[in-house]
Amino acid sequence: MDWLLEADSTAHKLALMVVAVLAFVVVMGVILFAVDKPKRVPTWVIVAGFIGPALLLVTVGLVYPALNTLWLSLKSADGSTFVGLDNYAQVFTTDGLQLVLRNTVLWVVLVPLISTAFGLVYAYLVDRTRFESLAKALIFLPMAISGVAAGLIWRFVYEYRPDQPGIEQIGLLNQLLVWLGLDPYQFLLHQPWNTFFLIVVMIWINAGFAMTVLSASIKAISDDIVEAARLDGASSFQMFRSVTVPSIRPALVVVLTTVAISTLKVFDIVYVMTGGQFGTSVVASEFYSQSFRQFNQGLGAALAVLLFVLVIPIIVYNVRQMRMAEEVR
Structure with a gap:
């Protein structure tokens, strides 16, 4: 899969897009299957299926950058030295x-x-x-x-x-x-x-x-x-x-x-x-x-x-x- 991460050509980019779409279809299919068969799947699995991706995106896109920015604000100009509230x-x-x-x-x-x-x-x-x-x-x-x-x-x-x-x-x-x-x-x-x-x-x-x-x-x-x-x-x-x-x-x-x-x-x-x-x-x-x-x-x-x-x-x-x-x- 490393070749997908190095999308330096049109073919690679198209392949990466196809993989992303397929991943989305698989995830949505699992969620819909879980909803359609509520008696066979525990409730926490259904809840995790709906809330989990959103929480993951919020964590990666908001929480981690916010905490990282707060930590950087306590360091020097090049980020190598801890300077506190300076x-x-x-x-x-x-x-x-x-x-x-x-x-x-x-x-x-x-x-x-x-x-x-x-x-x-x-x-x-x-x-x-x-x-x-x-x-x-x-x-x-x-x-x-x-x-x-x-x-x-x-x-x-x-x-x-x-x-x-x-x-x-x-x-x-x-x-x-x-x-x-x-x-x-x-x-x-x-x-x-x-x-x-x-x-x-x-x-x-x-x-x-x-x-x-x-x-x-x-x-x-x-x-x-x-x-x-x-x-x-x-x-x-x-x-x-x-x-x-x-x-x-x-x-x-x-x-x-x-x-x-x-x-x-x-x-x-x-x-x-x-x-x-x-x-x-x-x-x-x-x-x-x-x-x-x-x-x-x-x-x-x-x-x-x-x-x-x-x-x-x-x-x-x-x-x-x-x-x-x-x-x-």
Whole structure:
């Protein structure tokens, strides 16, 4: 079977694919046979047949890499020496890495709040309007674009050319500045504003997700509640503040936490637009840089573990809020 592992030709690759398909058929056949003959096969065998492959894949694909990353974070750059918590201390004490942490905090605070607020207001304003479908489709379209594509689009929007005779601006924003009689600006170069210009891209992508989820929640509000508020003489703003927002609170929590988790892992936008340079690096991009550019395995693993730890509280809070919402129902 060693020749299958050395799939360096088309025939070998096809053979490997056939073996994999046959293995899948055999495993599924055994499972179906066990289910079809429950009296002849012990229950634990059936349970193991269904759960065993999934547990094996989870162990190999998630548990082992997580434990290995945790162990690497306690070792030196080349992974040869045990250094304890030195890598974590370096993350919180080095000026460059402190900037990375500050940038990450800015992303996690601004992107969920602004995306959710924009999505909520937009969903409320276009709800039951004549062009509701078209208006929602326009905001949802960026969700269909990958982070890499969005980064490339906005990189052209921010594109800067020197302000010299004969040189035209191809960036949309800088061309607008020129039309207004202002000098072009290097949006992706000057700190700390370049970080905020990158954050705009993430907000642009996630606003459609927030709008879609919150719009569905708004439509699910009972008509009796809405009619009662109107009979009491509530204005549109009072309806929004006292009826709409409290009624969709569980959906707001889900949107905020989901966007926060995706923001913590942001890498593609930063990598495509600035490569993490000019003070724009975040934890995910710095993890990549340390691990695969500077080959500092210990520090890169420490950043990966830190990212994992930051995600856990958000997930726990999200699960608790969902359970509370189910109990209320």
